Amino acid sequence: MSSQTRLVPVVIAIGIVLGALAWLSPGVSSGQELDPLRPLRALRPLSEAPYTLEELDDLFLEWPTPGTDDYPTIDGRAMQLDIIEQQEISRRYRDTVNSQYWGRIIGASSDWDSAGWLEDRFDDIGLSDVRVQPFDLTPQWFPQSWTVTVTTRGGEFRLATAHPFYRSEGTTGDGLDLELVYVGLGTEADFSDRDVAGKAVLVSALLGLPDEEALERAAEKGAAAIFNARMLPGNLRYQAYPVATGVPTLSLGNDDGVALRELIERGLTPRVRVRLDVEIVRDLRTAMVWGTLPGRSDETIYVMAHRDGFFDAAGDNASGVAAMIALAQHYAAVAEAGRPRTMIFIGLDGHHNSGPGFGVGRMWLAANHETLFDKTALLINAEHPSTVQTIIRPRYLNRDDEVIWSNAYTAFHWYAGGDTRPELNRIALDAFREFGISTYLEPNPRAPAGDLSRVFQFVPGLTTTDFFHYFHSDLETVETVPWTGLQNTTRAYARIIDEVNTLDLSVLKRPPGTGLDR
Known part of the structure; x- marks a missing residue:
């Protein structure tokens, strides 16, 4: 031959x-x-935003508003630099400690790097009584590493976006090798006549749909592993909130999820191999960072922002920390005699270590509210103060495989003391209009999810916040935080502080007999 x-x-x-x-x-x-289960996009790598910060600088719409010329030292572009420095803390942790589970993780070295960085910023600004208040943590969930591959007749391929839900169970030994089944949105109808016991279950999830408890349903029916594919164009890594399924549970990007579904549709009988090494780490600590600007009286105004976050965590919540720093800089330039009330700034530990023993800083604030907030006129929680407005599958554009960016920032949830504080509501709405802040037409009846939600019952509180497409993903970078929104929201906060300082404390206290629910 x-x-x-x-x-x-x-x-x-x-x-x-x-x-x-x-x-x-x-x-x-x-x-x-x-990398067949992550379609390569030469111009859109997985870990990068679709635009650079330089490209976006002149693209975001800068509205001429009544307050345009006020508070000129509160500069959105300068605030983005503080976001970038916090991103670098996350990336150092990624590059030196864990390349898969990274960010400014509570209890990790990046948490303490963040606290030290903020302490230095407070010192540089000239705040007094700058200190770091440590807290002990309950045992913390830390995934050490994981691999997820799919095997079919075409070979074995890596799932690039597989990312464990917070507090997911890990695997033991060599991991799991499972048949994969697809159950759509995971409703009871989707599971009808499906045998998922001992198998890997793939569920599709769409932002905006009601929670179908699909993950819990899969676990109850005996699934050995669960994959939740987020139906958001592209292929993002996403850190999901805690699950209690009792089995390895991981999120997937949309492209990976679609590819898995198509393997099943083509009858290729895919099997999934999962290895997830998780450690529960004891004896860790976290901290709050304090700084003060004395005023003419011992009445107080607080500004707080949580420091932690997953991945770069630019919007959630480096942007909030940047807003707090900008307010501290602005009021530090005002003579003490020009500050009617003492201002206290707090870099909270945060709340992303969801589950038992999380949010220890804000829980401490709540437990000590009588001492802390007895003479407090206002507490601003700076959380996600600017988020790019993005659109999914706009009609007739034929760009269904990507998230479309606009030149604006999103409208906010908002809360301004509830309906028993009409003066604070009026001040907030006037400031939002003055600085071009879009909001929902109605305020939240309670403080929205976030750190104010634990203390709003005890203090005149204000927050604006949003949770949108890049939230908790590896694409939540500084590019997703428009400098225009940072600037306008923070200037609105300053206006609210100044207007509140014209009111007597009695105006802002709840009327006697008012319940604490609103």
């Missing part, structure tokens, strides 16, 4: 394999590094 003849079966076999790879990874040539 000639050498040419002997090569024919090999060439045919290679052709079959390349054909399978071409189907699994549409649009990718055989000369590229293949």
Whole structure:
């Protein structure tokens, strides 16, 4: 047999394999590094925003508003630099400690780096009584590493976006090797006549749909592992909130989820291999960072922002910390005699370590509210003060495979002391209008999710916040935080502080006999 003849079966076999790879990874040539369950997008790498900060600088709409010329030292572009410095804390942790589970993680070295950075910023601004208040933590969930691969007739491929839900169970030994089944949105109807016991279950999740308790349902029906694919264009890593399914539970980007579903649709009988190493780490600590600007009286105004977050955590909540710093800088430039009330700034530990023993800083504030807030006229919680307005699948644009960016920031949830404080509501609404802040038409009846939600019953509280498409994802970078929104929201906060300082404390206290629910 000639050498040419002997090569024919090999060439045919290679052709079959390349054909399978071409189907699994549409649009990718055989000369590229293949990652078939994460379609390669040369211009849109997984870990980058679709635009650079430089490109966006002049694109975001800068409205001429009545307050345009007020508070000029509160500069949105300068505030973005504080966000970038906090991102760098996260990235150092990624590069030196854990390349998969990273961010400014409560109890981790990045948490203490963040606290030290903020302490230095407070010192540089000239705040007094700058201090770090430590807290002991309950045992904390820390995934050490994980791998998720899918095996089919075309080969074995990595799931690039697989990311464990917070407090997910890990695996033991060599991990799991499971048949994969797809159950749509995971309603009871989707599970009808489906045997998922001992299998890996794939569920699709769409932002805006009611919670179908699909993950819990899968666990109750005996699933050995659960994958939740977020139906958001692209392929984002996402850190989801805690689960109590009792089995390894991981989120997936949309492209990975669709690819898995299509494997099943084509009858290729995919199997998923999961290894997730989790440690419960004891004897960790976190901290709140304090700084003070004395005023003419011992009445107080607080500004607080949580320091922690997943991945770069630019919007949630480096942006809030940047807003707090900008307010501290602005009022530090005012003579003490010009500050009617003492101002206290708090860098909270945060709340992303959800579950038992989380949010220790805000719980301490709540437990000590009588001492802390007896003479408090206002507490501003700076949380997600600017988020880019994005659109999913706009009609007739034919760009269904990507998140579309606008030149504006989103409208906010908002809370301004509840309906028993009409003066604070009026001041807030006037400031929002003056500085071009879009809000929901009605305020939240209670403080929205976030750190004010634990103390709003005890203090005249104010917050604006939003949770949108890049929330808790690896694309929540500084680019998703418009400098215009940072600037306008923070200037509105300053206006609210100044107007509140014209009111007597009695105006802001709840009427006697008022319940604490609103």
